Amino acid sequence: MTSPAQTTIGGITPFFIVRDLSAALAFYRDKLGFEVTFTAPPNDPFFGIVRRDRAMLMLKDVEVDPLPNSQRDPSARWDAYVDVPDPDALAAEFNSREVEFSKPLKDTHDGLRGFEVTDSDGYVLFFGRPRE
Secondary structure, three states, rough: OOOOOOOOOOOOOOOOEEOOOHHHHHHHHHOOOOOOEEEEOOOOOEEEEEEEEEEEEEEEEEEOOOOOOOHHHHOOOOEEEEEEOOOOHHHHHHHHOOOOOEEEEEEOOOOOEEEEEEEEOEEEEEEEEEEO
């Protein structure tokens, strides 16, 4: 029995509920260097997409409080893992933008190297890679 050829999947994108779309877009654009690639509707947006290289996030203000993973269970605090080839260089870039790290650049106990950033809605993003 032969299996069908696998079709490429372009990526997966976290979808975060935010309190204030303008503030969230500004954080990702100004602090983390993402580009705002889409907002809707045009005059009073409540939905936006930010992208940096192959990393993308969808943000939506639906007038409910965000619920980051850390509020559900502190031991499962990451809301997104962002794979970066050089976490040391990215940490230096973020330092130059005065980004506050919620966990500093380090080698973790589970074999990764990276750091954490918490956004204004409490979502925790880990930027890193497996240690070599």
